[in-house]
Amino acid sequence: MMNPTLLAAIPFISFFFLLLARRKVISPKAALLPSPPRLPFIGNLHQLGSILHRSLYELSKQHGPLMLLHLGTVRTLVVSCPKIAEEVIRNNDIVFATRPKSKLTDVLSCNKNDIAFAPYGESWRQMKKLAKTHLLSSQSVKSMSFDRAEEVSLLIENVADAALRGNGVICLTDILNSYVTNVITKVVLGSWITKEKKALLSKLTHESSTLFYEVFFEDFFPNLKWLDVLTGSDRKLKNYMKNWDAFFEEIFKNHDHESKEVNGKNNTNFIGTLLELQNDSNLGFVLTNDHIRGLTMDMIVAGIDTTFATLDWCMAELVRNPEVMKKVKDELRKVAHGEDMISEELLGQLSYLKVFIKEVVRLHPPSPLLLPRESLQECQIHGYNIPKKTRLVINAWAFGRDSTYWEAPEQFKPERFFESTVDYKGKDFYFIPFGVGRRICPGMDFSMVIIEIALANLLHRFDWSLPSGITIEDMDMFECGGVISPRKHKLELVPIASKVN
Numbered sequence: 001m002m003n004p005t006l007l008a009a010i011p012f013i014s015f016f017f018l019l020l021a022r023r024k025v026i027s028p029k030a031a032l033l034p035s036p037p038r039l040p041f042i043g044n045l046h047q048l049g050s051i052l053h054r055s056l057y058e059l060s061k062q063h064g065p066l067m068l069l070h071l072g073t074v075r076t077l078v079v080s081c082p083k084i085a086e087e088v089i090r091n092n093d094i095v096f097a098t099r100p101k102s103k104l105t106d107v108l109s110c111n112k113n114d115i116a117f118a119p120y121g122e123s124w125r126q127m128k129k130l131a132k133t134h135l136l137s138s139q140s141v142k143s144m145s146f147d148r149a150e151e152v153s154l155l156i157e158n159v160a161d162a163a164l165r166g167n168g169v170i171c172l173t174d175i176l177n178s179y180v181t182n183v184i185t186k187v188v189l190g191s192w193i194t195k196e197k198k199a200l201l202s203k204l205t206h207e208s209s210t211l212f213y214e215v216f217f218e219d220f221f222p223n224l225k226w227l228d229v230l231t232g233s234d235r236k237l238k239n240y241m242k243n244w245d246a247f248f249e250e251i252f253k254n255h256d257h258e259s260k261e262v263n264g265k266n267n268t269n270f271i272g273t274l275l276e277l278q279n280d281s282n283l284g285f286v287l288t289n290d291h292i293r294g295l296t297m298d299m300i301v302a303g304i305d306t307t308f309a310t311l312d313w314c315m316a317e318l319v320r321n322p323e324v325m326k327k328v329k330d331e332l333r334k335v336a337h338g339e340d341m342i343s344e345e346l347l348g349q350l351s352y353l354k355v356f357i358k359e360v361v362r363l364h365p366p367s368p369l370l371l372p373r374e375s376l377q378e379c380q381i382h383g384y385n386i387p388k389k390t391r392l393v394i395n396a397w398a399f400g401r402d403s404t405y406w407e408a409p410e411q412f413k414p415e416r417f418f419e420s421t422v423d424y425k426g427k428d429f430y431f432i433p434f435g436v437g438r439r440i441c442p443g444m445d446f447s448m449v450i451i452e453i454a455l456a457n458l459l460h461r462f463d464w465s466l467p468s469g470i471t472i473e474d475m476d477m478f479e480c481g482g483v484i485s486p487r488k489h490k491l492e493l494v495p496i497a498s499k500v501n
């Protein structure tokens, strides 16, 4: 006789199969979404190497440009070709306009009050508009040219000093890192950022980068959150938060006393502007301290490492491609007319420098997988049914290597950009180092001018070569594999002062 429990279960089992059959009718391709074979419990996590964008690229060669991975319990859709990315953004940008929640992003977003990690919604919209108007608009970017000029002079001095101290060889990576940190913190935080605070901030940005590599079990296996206590990840996150708390407590306490004038010039900065806006009754919404903190952290966390990584890649590619370096220098000589420094007014005339930077970010997008998104509701992509809460990863690094769009993609050839109108503003889906759609990076102009003015002067003032005994073939052009992907090894070079007139 049949087991009574089984007998009782029959209606439920039938109902279950009926449901499955119905789903099949509604979404015939739902079960067919290409996906590498997975292991129980961990899913596809074991197939991911330390350089995530490279391992996803390799997997996509076997499983196609649209594949589904299971990272623990997290369904993740990986897009590795521009055509599908275009389809996703054109038809479903709003569906994928939110960011997935994670332990780290909860902290970074200051309780969902920032731009980069906040969920899609009214607060995100207001914060993005505020940042674009008060820090990142072309007018605001222009108004900071004095701060950049000061920092570029310091950069040139630092290179010359380091060359004297180091028998000619300098660690350019460290110098570029300080330059970018100094420029960005100066315009974001103003004169408040003393030497000691800068050291604390450097520590915090470094911690942000390392925390992006930290595994939080709770994000992939919610039932295993106790493991984050055992591994020490929770403690690291708590300390990180505590340090930011201390940092901002002082800012909010001391900002009122900050001088509105420093060395006879107007000491305006982003955080000062935000604190003033807090008292502006016409703002239309309440700007809380958490908003100010979220926005400021975004400018620092999203702005510094990406801009620095690009600058470092640029210098490495120049040394690796001497004929490109010569063309950049020739162009600079023509526009400089014997002046010691290249000013920002001249940047518009440096068309070769601009295409050179584009070629660098084609091959080395500093944020190779953009930032992850998540579906707010069920949708269709390429005929497949995609459930709500599916994570979306776009492999922009792979797009820059797609031979359908780029002739000889492995060659470093800035001239390719003279032959086309392709730009990184988010319209050409095969070239999206700054992302696309509603979540596109608002810091493009801000970072580009920091990069261009530094490169122009570094190349105008110095000739660059590798330390003796090291050849171009010895240069390691590998990258780190995190959310932000700088060069793996520090760049050591020999600068020799050039004749500028």
Ligand code: HEM
Pocket (backbone or CB within 6 Å): 115, 116, 117, 128, 298, 299, 300, 302, 303, 304, 306, 307, 310, 365, 366, 367, 370, 371, 372, 433, 434, 435, 436, 437, 438, 439, 440, 441, 442, 443, 444, 446, 447
């Ligand atoms: C070379 C430099 C930079 C690169 C390559 C870069 C790249 C990116 C990328 C790929 C995204 C994600 C876009 C997406 O999800 O589609 C992003 C977002 C963002 N970036 Fe940048 N970025 C750079 C510099 C900056 C700077 C200097 C700032 C600010 C000071 C900044 C602020 C942001 C913010 C706030 C977001 C979040 C936008 C949102 O979620 O709506 N970035 N960036």
